[in-house]
Amino acid sequence: MDIEYVSQLARMELTDKQKSKLSKQLSDILAYIEKLKELDVSTVQPLSHVLPLKNVFRQDKIRPSLPLNKVLNNAPSREGDSFSVPKVIE
């Protein structure tokens, strides 16, 4: 596994020490997971969810929602009624 690339995809910084420890552990885990390849699944349909649910409909009625202030209260940084983040476009 290219751990540098995968941590980039996951947007998660890892230290060099973490990278080397994880690489070793993940290669053991992946080797174990390889056992799924013993099975012939060519005619099996994937099962992503055990419930026979498709769409669950409800009336399109407005119900009370959380007040903005309560929602923004947990933000590490805010400006007025918005979440504040570092500049997106340079």
Next chain:
Amino acid sequence: MELYKLTARQIKDLIEDKKTSPKEVAESLISRIEATENKVKALCLVDKEDIFTQCRELEKRSEHGPLFGIPVVIKDNICVQGQDTTCASRILKGFKPPYDATVVSRLKQAGAVIFAKANMDEFAFGSSCETSCYGATHNPWDLQRIPGGSSGGSCASVAADETVMALGSDTGGSIRQPASLCGVVGLKPTYGRVSRYGLIAFASSLDQIGPVTKDVADAALLLNVIAGSDIMDSTCVDREVPDYTKSLVDNVQGVKIGVPKEYFSEGLDSQVRDAVEKALDVLKGLGAQVKEISLTHTDYAVADYYIVATAEASSNLARFDGVQYGHRSASPRSLIDMYKKTRGEGFGEEAKRRIILGTYVLSSGYYDAYYLRALKVRRLIKEDFDRAFSHVDCIITPTSPTVAFKIGEKIDDPLAMYLSDVFTISANLAGMPGISVPCGLSQEGLPIGLQIIAKPFDEEMLFRTAYTFEKNTKWHKEKPRL
């Protein structure tokens, strides 16, 4: 009287007879917590003032509700309005939910006292309750050992009599395995039985919230309150909720029990095997028919689970990016840098491991080989159970292959840790309900648990079989010496 030792049903009766009050019950448990919590470390938040405010509010009520005055501890991944809910992770430190999870509002409605938040493995990733940012929880039966996980705090607090009941969550065994190792009752309901609104998601196709209690009757009482459809969770099935206390009958005459031979193979501790076999003899003696069955894909369940669960987790945990809540890195150079540093600083080691694994199995070029294949194997595992349930009413297995292991023993061997869920994972992959009940003590005096699995939405069969076993044995009365 030592109120803290009692079950919910016993306390209910005392309150109804006006022999005690919610406040007295709370006081008894708080002093118990003060005596034992420095050893067990099961709880990450106890707000005494809030507990007594709740008790005062209850006294004003005219209608009591089915859990009136009963203290319930809530796992730290279930939102309680205004109380820190952190999934035992640095990345959510200080998060105060602006709303109650549906299970919490139902408990409040039923008159329960929301008593404390329970420690857990970070984001429910673990089988030992060691990966919490608050530090490890200790098993009340032997403080050198783990309580199991991830609902280790929920189960240890019930076992230590620090609460009457608790809620846990179970994605691959996280209620049943710690219940087994702590000698209490733990139930994972059918997928879709209990609303997950307000449960901070780990793996959405597997997660369920369920009861942790001192006996089977209390589990039925608690499930009665939390089960049932919810407009806020479209995966919670709109299906009538029976009165589960009606299934508490001491009778297994004619019940067909399947015992999967694959669960009694290498890796199963001989003391656990003996205890489970003795338990099966008890049920046989009471008129149940016990027969061997085969679940042929058992050996693939752990591998399958660690693809499905980590894939879903990597996606669910993408929301922790330092924007809306929780930790944010101090001085990021850019938006992307903020995400990376925030997540690098906020997530613990096991969370990182699972995020990386999950991201990898979903990444371009690997999706078919890992994730898609895992979904196909998941169907094969479910079909094993469908076939079995065409000729048995329930399946009995050990809950965990071993008794509680030592703190630190498996923390640097993730694969060995993952294998401690080998008997519980399939019920999540296939969506069935499962319960763990105490069925013995090892020579070292550590609890052993029995798992009963039933067809989807047949929790009544679990309660009937578990209740009968409990009525005819004494294991649930054993208590740790603390």
